[in-house]
Amino acid sequence: MTPPVLVVAAALVDDLDAPTALLAARRRQPVSLAGRWEFPGGKVEPGEDPEAALHREIREELGVGLTLGTELPGPDDGCWRLSDRYVMRLWLAAVAEGEPEPLVEHDALLWLPRGEWLTVPWLDADVRIVSALAAATETGDRLPDPR
Numbered sequence: 001m002t003p004p005v006l007v008v009a010a011a012l013v014d015d016l017d018a019p020t021a022l023l024a025a026r027r028r029q030p031v032s033l034a035g036r037w038e039f040p041g042g043k044v045e046p047g048e049d050p051e052a053a054l055h056r057e058i059r060e061e062l063g064v065g066l067t068l069g070t071e072l073p074g075p076d077d078g079c080w081r082l083s084d085r086y087v088m089r090l091w092l093a094a095v096a097e098g099e100p101e102p103l104v105e106h107d108a109l110l111w112l113p114r115g116e117w118l119t120v121p122w123l124d125a126d127v128r129i130v131s132a133l134a135a136a137t138e139t140g141d142r143l144p145d146p147r
């Protein structure tokens with residue numbers, strides 16, 4: 001069986017220590033996923049370091065530099081299973097440089113205030129991840145430091 005492809009993505013927030021706003025990105029393609037919201041990111045290339053891939057993808061897709069925060073580990077060997085073909089790793093991140101714009105893969109970006117993170121139609125696999133992220137970043141329940 002072919003091993004799943006690793007996708008890396010960023011939960012971009014306004015403040016890594018006390019996140020309130022979360023950036024959602026609306027896919028423009030393929031048609032089957034267009035109009036649904038996701039965490040910006042993409043596939044890790046063969047031999048590529050996952051964190052380097054995340055910086056590359058976000059630079060390509062949103063035109064910004066990142067400060068990476070802690071990873072939100074998932075229940076599938078530390079990853080989040082998206083489908084038979086893909087698993088995802090997700091990091092909290094803040095914009096270090098630039099202003100996010102929907103350059104390539106997306107046709108809209110939205111900063112969602114806390115309490116409204118689930119109010120847009122996320123890709124199916126992302127719904128439980130957004131819920132887990134909201135729970136993990138509630139005030140007083142901080143994720144551990146990344147390193």
Ligand SMILES: Nc1nc2c([nH]c(=O)n2[C@H]2C[C@H](O)[C@@H](COP(=O)(O)OP(=O)(O)OP(=O)(O)O)O2)c(=O)[nH]1
Pocket residue numbers: 007008009037038039040041042043044082086088105123124125126
């Ligand atoms: N980037 C991203 N992909 C997701 C999320 N949730 C989810 O199910 N996926 C799926 C959609 C795609 O089928 C798959 C791969 O992601 P992608 O299409 O963004 O990868 P990519 O940017 O490298 O794509 P491409 O250049 O090859 O077109 O992961 C998510 O939150 N973010």
